[in-house]
Amino acid sequence: MRSQTRFKASVTTLLFLATYFQGVAQSIDLKNATWVVSPSIASPMKETAPTVLTEEIAKRTGITLKNASVWPKSNAPVIAFALASDKTLLSHNVPSSNGNGPEYKPEGYRIVTETAGANKTVWIIGADARGVLFGTGYLLRHLKMSKAFMGKPLLEFAGPVNIASSPAYPIRGHQLGYRSTANTYDAWTVAQFDQYIRDLAIFGSNAVEGIPFHEDDKPSPHFKIPAREMRIKMSEICRKYDMDYWVWTPATFELSDKAKRKAELEMHEQFYKECPRLDHIFFPGGDPGDNHPSEVLPFLKELQTILVKYHPKAKMWISLQGFDTEQIDYFYKYLETEKPAWLQGVVSGPGSPPMAETRYRLPKQYQHRQYPDITHSVRCEFPVEKFDQAFALTLGRESVNPRPFAFAKIHAKYAPFTDGFVSYSDGSHDDVNKVLWSMRAWDPQADVHGIMEEYSAFFFNHTVAAVAASAIEGLEQNWKGPLAENGGVEMTYVNWRILEKTEESLAGSWRWQMLLLRAYYDQYTRMRLIREQELEKQANAILAAADRNTIAESMDAALAIVNKADQEPIERDIYKHIVDLSDALYTSIGLQTSTEKHKPRNPERGVVMDFVNYPLNNRWWLADEFEKIKKMTSPDEQLTRLKTIASWENPGPGSYYDDISSVAKGPRVKTISEDATDVAWWDNGMSRKRLSTQLFQREPELDYDNLDPRARYIIRVAGEGDALLRVDGKRLSPIVYNKESETFKEWIVPLSLTQDGKISVTFDGPEESQLNWRKQSKISDVWLLKQP
Known part of the structure; x- marks a missing residue:
């Protein structure tokens, strides 16, 4: 435990020192600063801007800046609030760009440091009242602040500075x-x-x-x-x-x-x-x-x-x-x-x-x-x-x-x-x-990473700004592409764990808690996904090996395998921390992530704790399907259905399967939905339907190559409603056409279309403008099946 403490302390100290000594010689120490404000700044901003500056500094350093109605005679630094139209402030000349700088445009500001001799001044010069406030914001975002740096409070502004800015959009x-x-x-x-x-x-x-x-x-x-x-x-x-x-x-x-x-x-x-x-x-x-x-x-x-x-x-x-x-x-x-x-x-x-x-x-x-x-x-x-x-x-x-x-x-x-x-x-x-x-x-x-650094410096602290900015960006990268293939999720999780341990003083910050929650949640979800998908593969192998005499035993064994996800849960330490963070967020900022604990309006409103253990394999669907199979009177019919389930995503050599809107299981799909109606929200998010059925598009496009020009192929589609299929632009007539959810439609692909070893599959959208999008036709699964 003591070695861990020493490690955390040394990492924190190194971060402080690296940041502190970078440009320290030119920094202005503001611990003893006094602020003065121009009487030409109208109320309430004349009071608001200095209050914002002093209160935000006090929270982070314990330092309370003094104010004065006359320019201080001591050598202590001065923070001066002025308007660009001011020529002087308390007999001191206000720095000017001769009327043509950004600080003369609406909401614009200029920040200038003056370090003549022992006298040091930080000027916040606004075009108007808002400019004064936005200039104050710039200063706060760029101050180095700490309650205890090398045993003392820290309040510094790296100089020299002469920067002006005004907004592009009003x-x-x-x-x-x-x-x-x-x-x-x-x-x-x-x-x-x-x-x-x-x-x-x-x-x-x-x-x-x-x-x-x-x-x-x-x-x-x-x-x-x-x-x-x-x-x-x-x-x-x-x-x-x-x-x-x-x-x-x-x-x-x-x-x-x-x-x-x-x-x-x-x-x-x-x-x-x-x-x-x-x-x-x-x-x-x-x-x-x-x-x-x-x-x-x-x-x-x-x-x-x-x-x-x-x-x-x-x-x-x-x-x-x-x-x-x-x-x-x-x-x-x-x-x-x-x-x-x-x-x-x-x-x-x-x-x-x-x-x-x-x-x-x-x-x-x-x-x-x-x-x-x-x-x-x-x-x-x-x-x-x-x-x-x-x-x-x-x-x-x-x-x-x-x-x-x-x-x-x-x-x-x-x-x-x-x-x-x-x-x-x-x-x-x-x-x-x-x-x-x-x-x-x-x-x-504005540089995106730079914005994230300013965010991290102000809301967390300047010593972790660069690292925390990258860690935030890592959370965005977690959401790109197939989760099981994204090893960066674990690295982002590790980065946040290190930050969590080295920056214990931030434990009560709701922004910090939110980002930690995502890091832990993403890692937990990835670990569950990898495991639960593997359990389903094992279950499908059992179903594939079933015969007329082992139908009941095979279903029981397969269900026992996939249900290990619930009966033998993994990563309990991570899960407990997710629970703790979600409860902490309810206390700190009122974020309602649990229906049971937090009384949100409805589960779709960010209630992530209701779904933290939602199945990432088809165990609910399998349980329901097995009940249907048990009611079938023919063993042959039962066995056929089991084989269909077992081979759903693995149709065999020379055949192909695509889950239409799954980034992990739709490699041949070229289209993505732009309105996100391809992710279903059924039964308040607790749908027991097959996972692939909960993903769909209206008019997907798929490309196939390396086909056997001598083979006959059948296209099979699962979804709901109509599917108006074309192959290489030619509309085909179906040989099977069931419209109910999770039933199949099938078309024979003419040999003339596969002679070059490739085909493109598209779908025409049926005319359903009179229907709500939830009722319109959906395509969820597509197979290209090579016939014996």
Whole structure:
């Protein structure tokens, strides 16, 4: 134990020393600094920015900075808050770029260090109140801070510095919905919202979006205060940090209903009257809601008339989510003929027309805001590509999901068509993504790894910034490709375990806990997957060897093998730590990962502990199939079904099998689904169907080569509904065509098509636009079977 302690201490010391002595000669020691503030900075920012700086430093160092109303005469360093328009501050000249630098642009700032003689000054110069706050954020992100470095507190800023910056996009915000559907926010206090909004501002956010009135009818058991009160509190917090306050307000009733319409307008007016700050109203056209724009637009016009009575500069926005072609055309025709001055712009979110099309069709006087879904991993706007099914079944739709590199690319693809974004978020689990979006919207060229280092330096500590940044990036890499083949998962787990042991002081940090949870969960899932798939192979070997006399014994033996996953569980230490971390997160930030313990809205809302041991082989399905087989009266029929099960994924020499949307078991599949409807959510995530049946596509494409030109082949398909198959572009007629789930369709491949040793298989999409996507045809398994 003592050797482990010495190891942890030595690693920590080396990290401190390596970071500390890098550029130490040019650092400014701020332990005894005094801050002064320009009287030209308007309140509340004149108070807010110094408070943010001093409180965040005190948390990390125990040092309380002094303030002064006159410039200190001692040689102690000074942190000076000023506006770019200031010529002097307390008889000291404010550094200037002669009016043409970024600090003169909206929200811009300049950070300058002056070290003339013994006098040292760090200037935070803002173009405006927000610029002062964002400059404060830059300084906080780049300070070296510690409560005990070599026995003393550490507070240093590496100089010399003369850096200026202003944002590329004017809208940079996040939705923080205090509602029962959130997996975290509904458990927060006012103080937690205040701290989180401050954190977002430190990383460049300038907007927060609240949620609608109808959520008042569905209170969460976790609410600390009623939703109506929290909406007003969030408005007050936004005023304090000079953040735009948006409110997302759908109409979930028929706007033609005069009584409901009147009641809705009255509810809006009461809210507007109570809000100390309100900047934007965002009305989603059809998600939720089902009103024609001929009803929506007059309603919004009337709403805007009420809005400006209480907030004269507030703006009205609409999204075209859920609108069909006729409704979209109606909207643009309305803009052309009416030219509504009351409308500020259009929001593009999931279900909206393409963003490029929206920008091109939208007249230039209207703004265009993105509403990106950064909170979900499957069944969403930006699903994780090539997501292993094991993660889709366990971590699911709303787990801790740092995706810095993926979202940097997504932002770069769509941002040029917009004036910025306010993201869709349902909890703290996407915290890394929020910071990534905010900082890339500020500077689209910002280095992704550098952003992760700033994140780690501020929220953890500067000594582990580089290592923790790479460890966060490792969690994103864990989700790429077949899990069983990804040895990097174990290395990421090892890295986080080392960090956990060397940085014990971070054990109470909810951000640290979230990332640790993912590292342990990923490793546990990979170990389970490898083992449970191997158990199924052993069970299939038993079934393949069965004969008419050993049918019952073979089923019992096969089931006993696959059920070892439950009866002889593995990695119990890792599992226990996952449980402990999930409970710690509920205490620290209100993250609801367990239905039994945490009372979440529903299991799909990030409730990963309900699924941490969900089967990663087909043991549930096998148990159900064996019960069906026992009811068959013919031994031959029973044996045939057993052989089908045994050879499902291993059809024999010269034949091929593909699980259509499995990155591990679909090597010949060329297509991926872009809307993530290829990962099923049945029976609240506890489906007993075969794992491959829970994956599907509508119109998959497969390529085969190295075929025997002399052989006859049959294509077999499992799925549900129709499958309109083509081989090398030629539509084939089936010889077997069952439409029920897990039954087969079959086609004979003409010899003329396999003469060159290769074929391409495609499927036409049946016309099912009248059906909900859950009811539409699905293709889950495809075989190319070489005939004897």
